[in-house]
Amino acid sequence: MSEGAKVQKPQAQQTTRTSIFANLSLFQFLSFVRRGVFYTFMINYIFNLMQTVTYTAILGTLDALASALGQNLLWGRIADRYKLKTKLIIAGESIAAISYFLVFQIHKTLLDAQANFQAGLSLILGLSLLEFFWSMSDVGWAALLTEATTTKTRAKTIGTLNFIASLGRMIGINFAGSLYNNGEGFRQGTIFYIVIAMLVVGAAIMFITSRSAEKMSTKTESALSERGQGKTAAAQAEKPYRWFLLSLIIIIIGASCVNQVFLLFIQLQDGLKATSQEMSLILTAFTIGGMLISLTCGWLADRLGKNKVLFIGLILAVLTPSLYGLASSVPAMAVVYGLSGVSLWIILTLGFTIAGDLFPEEKRGRLFSRYNAVVALSWGPAGLLVGGPLADLQVTRFAVPRSVAYVNIFYISSIIVAAGTIVFALTVARRKPRDA
Numbered sequence: 001m002s003e004g005a006k007v008q009k010p011q012a013q014q015t016t017r018t019s020i021f022a023n024l025s026l027f028q029f030l031s032f033v034r035r036g037v038f039y040t041f042m043i044n045y046i047f048n049l050m051q052t053v054t055y056t057a058i059l060g061t062l063d064a065l066a067s068a069l070g071q072n073l074l075w076g077r078i079a080d081r082y083k084l085k086t087k088l089i090i091a092g093e094s095i096a097a098i099s100y101f102l103v104f105q106i107h108k109t110l111l112d113a114q115a116n117f118q119a120g121l122s123l124i125l126g127l128s129l130l131e132f133f134w135s136m137s138d139v140g141w142a143a144l145l146t147e148a149t150t151t152k153t154r155a156k157t158i159g160t161l162n163f164i165a166s167l168g169r170m171i172g173i174n175f176a177g178s179l180y181n182n183g184e185g186f187r188q189g190t191i192f193y194i195v196i197a198m199l200v201v202g203a204a205i206m207f208i209t210s211r212s213a214e215k216m217s218t219k220t221e222s223a224l225s226e227r228g229q230g231k232t233a234a235a236q237a238e239k240p241y242r243w244f245l246l247s248l249i250i251i252i253i254g255a256s257c258v259n260q261v262f263l264l265f266i267q268l269q270d271g272l273k274a275t276s277q278e279m280s281l282i283l284t285a286f287t288i289g290g291m292l293i294s295l296t297c298g299w300l301a302d303r304l305g306k307n308k309v310l311f312i313g314l315i316l317a318v319l320t321p322s323l324y325g326l327a328s329s330v331p332a333m334a335v336v337y338g339l340s341g342v343s344l345w346i347i348l349t350l351g352f353t354i355a356g357d358l359f360p361e362e363k364r365g366r367l368f369s370r371y372n373a374v375v376a377l378s379w380g381p382a383g384l385l386v387g388g389p390l391a392d393l394q395v396t397r398f399a400v401p402r403s404v405a406y407v408n409i410f411y412i413s414s415i416i417v418a419a420g421t422i423v424f425a426l427t428v429a430r431r432k433p434r435d436a
Helices: 003-039 042-050 053-082 086-112 116-147 154-187 190-227 231-256 259-265 276-304 306-324 330-358 361-379 381-397 402-427
Strands: none
Touching: 003 042, 003 116, 003 154, 003 190, 042 053, 042 116, 042 154, 053 086, 053 116, 053 361, 053 381, 086 116, 086 154, 086 190, 116 154, 116 330, 116 361, 154 190, 154 276, 154 330, 231 306, 231 330, 231 361, 231 381, 231 402, 259 381, 259 402, 276 306, 276 330, 306 330, 306 402, 330 361, 361 381, 381 402
16 A cells, blocks of 8 residues: 555545534534423423323333333344444434324324323323334444544543533523423424424434445444454453443442432422522533533543543542532532532543443444443433432431431432442453553
């Protein structure tokens, strides 16, 4: 091969990756605008229809379960076997657009029949079934993003995408306030149709991306062949991945089991007694903290190392829940919750990065399916299965004051995250990263 050809090849590969990143950025922005628009008031809307907290909380749990089943039983295996990435995303977004329309029509029919409880139930079941098929998009996204980055560029790229995601979510939340209109946005279908339009645009973006992704996929397969990675190497790479996944399960459960309890605590009369405006300030601080660290996370990882920066995030995740009960004012709570946002986005950014470094290329679809299933524990299952029951048990069985019970859950959260951090330190952190 001539010297000119050697120079030209990495330049072409860099151009391809840049093109994919630009499209992924736009897709990420639209995705999180859509989530902000649709899910910000969905819980409130379902509660107004069904008048029961239990059924309302089930939405996130069923969504997480459906997503985990879809990714692990089908989409991860299909992605690896048929080398599909962008096609899975396109199919997932297209199926989601059609499903949203069908779910709305069923929901509207039940509303017209004045069957409000059944209308709410149709949303819970419909959105959960939708998530089973939509999760193919998550598998394709994770595999494509990992393939389009290297070990050196992955942290910066993911940090930038997380910043874009946070910005999109904030914009979506702001639009949601006016679109919701006391539930009319869902009842009349306005929010559904806006979401459907964004899904169609997202599918179109991925269709444009597919050509660049096919070129990148061909280069990756060629590189794998040249390196001669066999089944033995892949099996060895899976061992630290299993430990990483176990430590992440413990950390995610610990960090997210307080999500619902925290929102209730800050509004308690014997808690923080926050008004709606003050609550918005606290939640905004969380998002801003996440946005700021997303931009600098890759830079810090390059200088300090991924594991060291991840440990900073984990230490914050251990400390912040214990500080919730000590914050005596709204500004103090905003600062603490802002640090919680910093810790979460460090964990998500570098967790994904380390996962990409650990996963063998030929099994990324299946292994990212498991990773996504673990992250989905934060959607609702951790709070429904751990935080909520432990809080209710203290109040109903042992007559502990509600504010004290909630603070105890915060301490339990810190202990669980600390346990996961220890597992990560003893099993994964010592491993030398491999090149990608």
